[in-house]
Amino acid sequence: MTSKKIGILGSGMVGLGLGSKFIELGHSVMIGSRTENNEKSAEWKKGQSDLAHIGTFEQTAQFGDLLFIATKGEVTLDVVKMAGIENLSNKILIDISNPLDFSKGFPPHLIPEFQNKTSLGEEIQKIAPDCKVIKTLNTVNVSIMTDPNQLESQPTMFICGNDESATKEVEELLKSFGWNDIIILGDITNSRALEALLPLWIRLAKHYGMPKFGFKIVK
């Protein structure tokens, strides 16, 4: 993949982990937060080359040719709005967030307004109709997202989105991470089936006492 400007909305473990990997691969990265000088992002930037940048959600959306959203599901739509719907126009936004509600303790359920007959991926697409929203990578831990070959066998990675060429572009990106067991499911409504894996994912993470596993389709 040629060098890109990548904007990552969200400065949690997932956002920063992805950012580090993209920099390693030679891309420029901006990590976006609510404020320009988010502490965790600033700390992360110190350990990186000059390909690393930090900024607000809005600056990050403007900076990136390719965007990720990696926030907690409960704030995903707010963050998309803060990024500026106009800044997402015609860009690919890869949504790796999950609508988990931890407010009632463990295990979390899915946030009712983002599941079964809809999903976070679909709701982002609704508020940002000119953005090419792609759902993928939400079914594995951040470490596996960018290094799928560390397990006994590579999990299956699913991609969905309304724009076919955007889907293909994201497939190429995943291949650059080493993914080769990839299924393109179709439009963004498939997002509801992918986010629905999380209740089992969460329980398995507890069962194993660790997050490094994945779902592989065997046939």
Add this chain to the structure above:
Amino acid sequence: MTSKKIGILGSGMVGLGLGSKFIELGHSVMIGSRTENNEKSAEWKKGQSDLAHIGTFEQTAQFGDLLFIATKGEVTLDVVKMAGIENLSNKILIDISNPLDFSKGFPPHLIPEFQNKTSLGEEIQKIAPDCKVIKTLNTVNVSIMTDPNQLESQPTMFICGNDESATKEVEELLKSFGWNDIIILGDITNSRALEALLPLWIRLAKHYGMPKFGFKIVK
């Protein structure tokens, strides 16, 4: 496994397929339907040895030492009631049904009252508190349920239920079918995570144009 009397509530493809397999393994089987002389069950019985029986849901629940429910999710609770709650007391009931709503076309969503914060498995347990409800096998096609080694690699099979010794007994049953990649998740509330796999299962069945695949956990 020593020879058992197995009652299967539901005379669809799944119920009859399971019934045939159990007879092959030397168990006595009764297939239960709404009426005593359900046409499909009667047809099925013709092709079987004298280990095969058919009856009403109630007769079937009385007949079986080990029970299965293999109906469409939308009628599961009604069938449990027709079987007679008192007939389920202290028996293991393996719930392989899924709460899919096909009324809005393809792909189906999960029936809202049986998902996310609850599940079919849990709702059966609620109306039949003295029954040992176990959720398993709902994530694979009937052909794979009883012959898991026909794929490139065996899928992972999940079991959950409130009664620990019942869970172990079902694990032994699955082993008699050839299952060896089995995860016991815990109590029946885990059923909601297992039923939540169906939206993806349905889409993959369409993607592949066939139902013979499964989810394997790789770690």
